[in-house]
Amino acid sequence: MQLAMTFDAVADFLDREFPQAGVAGMGARLDALAPGRLTLALDAGERHLRPGGTVSGPSLFALADVAAYLCILAHIGPVMHVVTTNMSINFLTKPSPGLLRAEASLLKLGRRLAVVEIAIRGAADELPAAHAVGTYSIPPKQPTPSRIVAVS
Amino acid sequence: MQLAMTFDAVADFLDREFPQAGVAGMGARLDALAPGRLTLALDAGERHLRPGGTVSGPSLFALADVAAYLCILAHIGPVMHVVTTNMSINFLTKPSPGLLRAEASLLKLGRRLAVVEIAIRGAADELPAAHAVGTYSIPPKQPTPSRIVAVS
Amino acid sequence: MQLAMTFDAVADFLDREFPQAGVAGMGARLDALAPGRLTLALDAGERHLRPGGTVSGPSLFALADVAAYLCILAHIGPVMHVVTTNMSINFLTKPSPGLLRAEASLLKLGRRLAVVEIAIRGAADELPAAHAVGTYSIPPKQPTPSRIVAVS
Amino acid sequence: MQLAMTFDAVADFLDREFPQAGVAGMGARLDALAPGRLTLALDAGERHLRPGGTVSGPSLFALADVAAYLCILAHIGPVMHVVTTNMSINFLTKPSPGLLRAEASLLKLGRRLAVVEIAIRGAADELPAAHAVGTYSIPPKQPTPSRIVAVS
Numbered sequence: 001m002q003l004a005m006t007f008d009a010v011a012d013f014l015d016r017e018f019p020q021a022g023v024a025g026m027g028a029r030l031d032a033l034a035p036g037r038l039t040l041a042l043d044a045g046e047r048h049l050r051p052g053g054t055v056s057g058p059s060l061f062a063l064a065d066v067a068a069y070l071c072i073l074a075h076i077g078p079v080m081h082v083v084t085t086n087m088s089i090n091f092l093t094k095p096s097p098g099l100l101r102a103e104a105s106l107l108k109l110g111r112r113l114a115v116v117e118i119a120i121r122g123a124a125d126e127l128p129a130a131h132a133v134g135t136y137s138i139p140p141k142q143p144t145p146s147r148i149v150a151v152s
Numbered sequence: 153m154q155l156a157m158t159f160d161a162v163a164d165f166l167d168r169e170f171p172q173a174g175v176a177g178m179g180a181r182l183d184a185l186a187p188g189r190l191t192l193a194l195d196a197g198e199r200h201l202r203p204g205g206t207v208s209g210p211s212l213f214a215l216a217d218v219a220a221y222l223c224i225l226a227h228i229g230p231v232m233h234v235v236t237t238n239m240s241i242n243f244l245t246k247p248s249p250g251l252l253r254a255e256a257s258l259l260k261l262g263r264r265l266a267v268v269e270i271a272i273r274g275a276a277d278e279l280p281a282a283h284a285v286g287t288y289s290i291p292p293k294q295p296t297p298s299r300i301v302a303v304s
Numbered sequence: 305m306q307l308a309m310t311f312d313a314v315a316d317f318l319d320r321e322f323p324q325a326g327v328a329g330m331g332a333r334l335d336a337l338a339p340g341r342l343t344l345a346l347d348a349g350e351r352h353l354r355p356g357g358t359v360s361g362p363s364l365f366a367l368a369d370v371a372a373y374l375c376i377l378a379h380i381g382p383v384m385h386v387v388t389t390n391m392s393i394n395f396l397t398k399p400s401p402g403l404l405r406a407e408a409s410l411l412k413l414g415r416r417l418a419v420v421e422i423a424i425r426g427a428a429d430e431l432p433a434a435h436a437v438g439t440y441s442i443p444p445k446q447p448t449p450s451r452i453v454a455v456s
Numbered sequence: 457m458q459l460a461m462t463f464d465a466v467a468d469f470l471d472r473e474f475p476q477a478g479v480a481g482m483g484a485r486l487d488a489l490a491p492g493r494l495t496l497a498l499d500a501g502e503r504h505l506r507p508g509g510t511v512s513g514p515s516l517f518a519l520a521d522v523a524a525y526l527c528i529l530a531h532i533g534p535v536m537h538v539v540t541t542n543m544s545i546n547f548l549t550k551p552s553p554g555l556l557r558a559e560a561s562l563l564k565l566g567r568r569l570a571v572v573e574i575a576i577r578g579a580a581d582e583l584p585a586a587h588a589v590g591t592y593s594i595p596p597k598q599p600t601p602s603r604i605v606a607v608s
Contacts, residue, residue, distance in 0.1 A: 057217055057236055062210040084209055085417060086390055086439060088240035088544045090571050090589060092564040107587050108548040112416060113389060113441065115546050117573075117587065131563050131573065133546060133589060135390060135439065137417065237569060238542055238591060240392045242419050242437060244412040259435050260396040264568060265541060265593065267394050269421075269435065283411050283421070285394060285437060287542060287591065289569065361521055361540055366514040388513055392544035 001035045001106060004077045010038070010070055013078055018066060028063060030070070031101060038071035040102045055095050055129075060120055063102045064089060064132040068116035071104035072136055079139065082114075086135040095122050095129035112138055153187045153258060156229045162190070162222055165230055170218060180215060182222070183253060190223035194252045207247050207281075212272055215254045216241060216284040220268035223256035224288055231291065234266075238287040247274050247281035264290055305339045305410060308381045314342070314374055317382055322370060332367060334374070335405060342375035344406045359399050359433075364424055367406045368393060368436040372420035375408035376440055383443065386418075391438040399426050399433035416442055457491045457562060460533045466494070466526055469534055474522060484519060486526070487557060494527035496558045511551050511585075516576055519558045520545060520588040524572035527560035528592055535595065538570075542591040551578050551585035568594055 005013070011030040018028075031041040042063055065084055072082055101121055108115040114136045119128040157165070163182040170180075183193040194215055217236055224234055253273055260267040266288045271280040309317070315334040322332075335345040346367055369388055376386055405425055412419040418440045423432040461469070467486040474484075487497035498519055521540055528538055557577055564571040570592045575584040 057239070058210045058214040061213045061239075065209055084243055086240065086242050087209075087213075088238065088392055088589065090238050090563065090591070091236055092571060107546065107584060115548060115587070128563060131571070131589065133544065133587065135546070240437065240544055242411065242439070244419060259394065259432060267396060267435070280411060283419070283437065285392065285435065287394070361543070362514045362518040365517045365543075369513055388547055390544065390546050391513075391517075392542065394542050395540055 001075060001109065003033065003035055003074055005074045007033045009078075010074050013073065014040075014066075014070060026059065026063070028066065028102075033074060035075075036106045038067060038074055038104045040067045040070070040104075042100045042102070043098075055100065057089075057091060060091070060095075060130045061087065061089055061132075063100070064104075064118040064120060064130065065134065067102040067104040067118050068132075068134045068136065071106060071116055072109070072114045072138075075106065075109055076138065081139040083137050084134055085113075085137050087132055088134075089130060089132035091130050092127065093125075093129050095120070095125075099123040100129070107133070110138075112140075114138060153227060153261060155185065155187055155226055157226045159185045161230075162226050165225065166192075166218075166222060178211065178215070180218065180254075184255075185226060187227075188258045190219060190226055190256045192219045192222070192254045192256075194254070195250075207252065209241075209243060212243070212247075212282045213239065213241055213284075215252070216256075216270040216272060216282065217286065219254040219256040219270050220284075220286045220288065223258060223268055224261070224266045224290070227258065227261055228290065233291040235289050236286055237265075237289050239284055240286075241282060241284035243282050244279065245277075245281050247272070247277075251275040252281070259285070262290075264292075266290060305379060305413060307337065307339055307378055309378045311337045313382075314378050317377065318344075318370075318374060330363065330367070332370065332406075337378060339379075340410045342371060342378055342408045344371045344374070344408075346404045346406070347402075359404065361393075361395060364395070364399075364434045365391065365393055365436075367404070368408075368422040368424060368434065369438065371406040371408040371422050372436075372438045372440065375410060375420055376413070376418045376442070379410065379413055380442065385443040387441050389417075389439045389441050391436055393434060393436035395434050396431065397429075397433050399424070399429075403427040404433070411437070414442075416444075418442060457531060457565060459489065459491055459530055461530045463489045465534075466530050469529065470522075470526060482515065482519070484522065484558075489530060491531075492562045494523060494530055494560045496523045496526070496560075498556045498558070499554075511556065513545075513547060516547070516551075516586045517543065517545055517588075519556070520560075520574040520576060520586065521590065523558040523560040523574050524588075524590045524592065527562060527572055528565070528570045528594075531562065531565055532594065537595040539593050540590055541569075541593045543588055544590075545586060545588035547586050548583065549581075549585050551576070551581075555579040556585070563589070566594075568596075570594060 028040045028042045032039040104118045118132045120130040121128050180192045180194045184191040256270045270284045272282040273280050332344045332346045336343040408420050408422045422436045424434040425432050484496045484498045488495040560574045574588045576586040577584050
């Protein structure tokens with residue numbers, strides 16, 4: 001597996017495409033990038049906390065989804081129409097507030113489908129607070145603009 | 153399956169426990185309640201829209217999660233420590249903006265685990281825009297405050 | 305949704321393609337077919353039983369998978385290369401031995417992906433013993449054998 | 457995480473509890489055991505092959521399920537009533553016949569629920585052929601046979 005984007009290109013894409021409402025608006029930032037892997041870091045602040053003081057399920061879902069999506073784009077380039085088709089997420093332990101890391105690993109990068117595993121951990125934790133596996137649909141490559149003539 | 157809460161009690165609980173940041177803050181309201189089933193309605197407004205004009209994945213996830221959670225509470229009473237342990241969600245078609253309905257159906261209501269299926273549909277659609285199945289952990293019943301004496 | 309195969313054509317396909325080792329070898333037979341839905345019936349005999357007297361998880365998985373696969377083929381014709389990409393299955397109650405029905409319902413039938421929900425119930429049960437959601441990849445249509453000429 | 461069973465005890469349990477019909481009958485054997493991890497090896501022979509020459513989905517499901525189950529027992533002892541409540545499996549690439557390894561890793565080992573991730577790989581492959589995450593219910597500890605007297 002080879003990267004198609006640099007760390008800086010992915011970090012810029014994150015800031016540009018997921019600004020206020022999204023995960024960058026949460027304070028997520030690119031933490032690490034290597035072939036097959038990408039890590040986001042999030043300073044889980046008050047906005048994402050439930051009354052009990054834990055990060056909300058939808059915030060963890062969003063963090064996992066964006067980490068997986070960026071991990072795919074980092075390997076195929078900034079194709080805009082990659083879409084989530086399935087996400088299965090397990091909430092394992094209540095993560096305490098503080099720095100969270102979401103580490104995405106490619107399980108498959110096919111022409112039409114990519115499958116990514118994501119583990120979300122508190123800074124000091126060995127076992128994940130949440131774990132997800134997502135499937136993403138990759139749009140067919142646009143035909144290059146040559147003229148195509150079918151003769152039946 | 154028998155209900156343990158009335159429509160009004162569930163509607164009040166939704167307003168009280170999921171106010172600004174949550175699904176009630178999105179504009180979700182209780183739409184229907186019957187044994188084994190609960191429906192939320194959401195006027196999907198701008199806040200939940202991605203650039204493409206569709207409702208975001210995390211918003212659909214949150215809607216499914218709250219519909220399932222309320223469906224369980226409606227049958228066991230307002231136990232606060234029911235927690236989501238797993239949610240598997242399929243994004244099937246891009247839902248257009250407008251009224252969405254999330255219909256939750258109990259697949260299992262055990263003493264320790266409940267499993268709920270959720271279909272999210274646009275008002276006029278037959279097939280769902282998203283479909284999820286969630287597993288929820290139910291805390292052990294607190295022992296009634298009788299005295300318990302263990303004699304070894 | 306329109307059917308592309310008759311009841312008899314699907315029943316023949318089941319016998320031919322899943323003979324000894326498969327689900328037909330288990331004794332599964334086509335029970336019902338309608339637009340969007342297909343039901344298999346299985347007389348759960350000794351072969352599928354675990355020591356405790358229940359149908360094994362892999363047998364329930366196989367039954368759900370074949371019901372979903374046939375439900376897709378019934379709508380697109382006997383395309384051989386439809387493959388399971390994901391299956392999420394919940395085991396809800398111990399099914400007792402005896403007649404089981406696996407009812408598959410199409411949630412989505414796209415050009416590249418189909419998503420099917422499957423509920424497996426004992427003959428007299430209202431709630432399912434197992435519930436699954438599967439995603440299937442549909443191969444791209446073979447170009448019809450007309451001559452294709454690309455002029456750059 | 458600490459092991460509660462030795463390699464030999466787990467290997468014996470596998471042979472005894474999953475004989476002909478099960479995964480040991482497939483030829484699966486214990487390959488490695490360490491805190492948090494257990495690996496099964498399977499010489500995928502003809503019995504598990506579909507016409508196309510690949511291992512069948514239900515065989516991969518069974519292999520993942522047994523690897524996860526044994527991984528839990530290795531850490532809590534041979535408790536018989538651990539049951540699979542959910543399994544989500546992704547089929548990623550067609551595994552070729554030959555040696556398969558199923559590596560199970562504990563994501564959570566709680567008192568009531570355990571969550572295990574399983575990657576199945578061909579001997580020479582870096583990326584998995586299949587990947588699954590399973591949730592298992594652990595029965596409440598039997599009270600030690602002291603006399604319990606409730607005085608209301």
